[in-house]
Amino acid sequence: MQRVERNPQDFGRVLSSMCTRPHPAARDAAERFLATNPGDPGTYETVASLERRAVDLLGGVVGLPDVAGYVASGGTEANIQAVRIARNRFETDTRTPNVVVPQHAHFSFWKAADVLGVELRTAPLSDYTANLEAVKEQIDEDTVAVVGVAGSTEYGRVDDIPALADLADDVGALCHVDAAWGGFVLPFTSFDWNFASADIDTMTIDPHKLGQAAVPAGGLLARGPELLDELAIDTPYLESTSQVTLTGTRSGAGVASAVAAMEALWPDGYREQYYESQADAEWLTAKLRARGFDVVPPVLPIVAADMPDRLMDTLRDRGWRLSRTGRDEARVVLMPHVDRAMLREFVDDIDEVFAEFDIGR
């Protein structure tokens, strides 16, 4: 094994990731199920039944008790599979199906378009969320899905999901909601985002992000099993007979840790964490504004601030893991491992850098 100086699982200065330290119960479960494969449910029956439990628990989070779905490798797989469901329902071989996404959709939709051979149509935003008129203009008779984002990757913003679902319904398209990151905080907000509040068909929600499960544990959910049937491929030489997942062999660790995390944290643990993280986001916003930075108001626990390149580079040299938005802002994702003490240290470092280098703002 290669020698490493820094503990690879040390989240002490990680502000850039949408993954986090797994909950202790999730870590234990992952270790117990490392050598299992839910992709072969006939052989690995225990983890297969845990996967059904995971989907049931996710149903509670998203407001649809009998939701269909499976534990995917992550949000990218779930988004690809949702687009694949929509594409496979489309009847013609001669026209190219299209999917309409608001501009802030995750890059996995571009990957889905390349993989699946669909046209991706993007609609501009207004005030960081989907502009409904712009979305409507992109929709036509070859539209197979309209995507809504519930917790955008850059700014944590939530589209008007019920309105997008109605636009999809008008042309017989599916409505897919990408709540990969936001799904475990949105239940504690007033947003209309889930299966109970809008006529949506499929959803991405990742236990290994704010759900505090171990990687890999994403989630693809569907209003009914017939939607998943669009994905079925025959599986000879397994004890089961067909498979709807994109991957074959899958991680039992992810499945078991998702169940353990949700059993430990839903709903009270997630609620408390959300209140704490949101308060921290607002605290950080105030501190950064007091230092002259432009900050995008955090409606969910993500803070984006306009910082000079030289400052960002120096902070990175000091070990802070920071990523950028498409407009080059510094982006801080307030995952559960990011607490007030860590943020104080971050702000102190900014002050020190300013003092040392006299960087203008």
Next chain:
Amino acid sequence: MQRVERNPQDFGRVLSSMCTRPHPAARDAAERFLATNPGDPGTYETVASLERRAVDLLGGVVGLPDVAGYVASGGTEANIQAVRIARNRFETDTRTPNVVVPQHAHFSFWKAADVLGVELRTAPLSDYTANLEAVKEQIDEDTVAVVGVAGSTEYGRVDDIPALADLADDVGALCHVDAAWGGFVLPFTSFDWNFASADIDTMTIDPHKLGQAAVPAGGLLARGPELLDELAIDTPYLESTSQVTLTGTRSGAGVASAVAAMEALWPDGYREQYYESQADAEWLTAKLRARGFDVVPPVLPIVAADMPDRLMDTLRDRGWRLSRTGRDEARVVLMPHVDRAMLREFVDDIDEVFAEFDIGR
């Protein structure tokens, strides 16, 4: 956590899986890297450098020291991605590209065809391997890839890879080798299967199968990085700028455990295990033949035997995990957790069932 009666990681009677108990070093490494994400290499630098090490080690196994590639979620992803590389190199929008596979190709190629919108053409076998004339008949100017199987899922058979690579080359198609299962035993055989012995372009080889790594650790390898460039998608809001993988967030546990397993076992540990498993396969074949079963000769450590349904059902009731081939034979995969003692117990159980129920053969 749900109560389970049987240890979910107990491989004591598992004869059906192509996964196995991870090597102890692989398990340790997986646990140390559970909370890392090689899909975000800017943030998780240590596991990103381990992934480069994993690919270098795989290069040693497949006879191409500077091989390109990445650690995938498994063989299905790697096969899908190989077909995607081939499809994306194809120039036209108006014709449907096709991929030619011998009939014994893994079901993931059918999944790849559905996902990627390519035509899958299957060629019949002769003596359990690709019939080269039949493959040649399927190839035309729209063929983008010809697939060879190096260790088939049902019978562990190896196609004539150099000949298939030549057929691909004749029409400018890529040659992909699926060595997902066989890749860690084939180096100790006389088969021509790898980058050194044939003009192949891409390969699937899974550390989490015979490589004894923890799930999920598959491998997609390519002769050069320009082949992987066909898969690149821009990645805003990560610290890196593009991504060639099919999934987004990925398992650091898989990557780290692949490195640990290969460092512990390549080549001596794998060689010894292969000799032992192959001897066991031949022992089991002899025992089954002595009891009147038709057994397909095992050229690699997989035994397929024609067993009556009632016998298979009774063995399953006794806890044996057995799967079937497409011709309904019982299939025993001699993974490292399957040892002579376990096989003796299996044969004893067969004898007991015969004695109890007087099942005819």
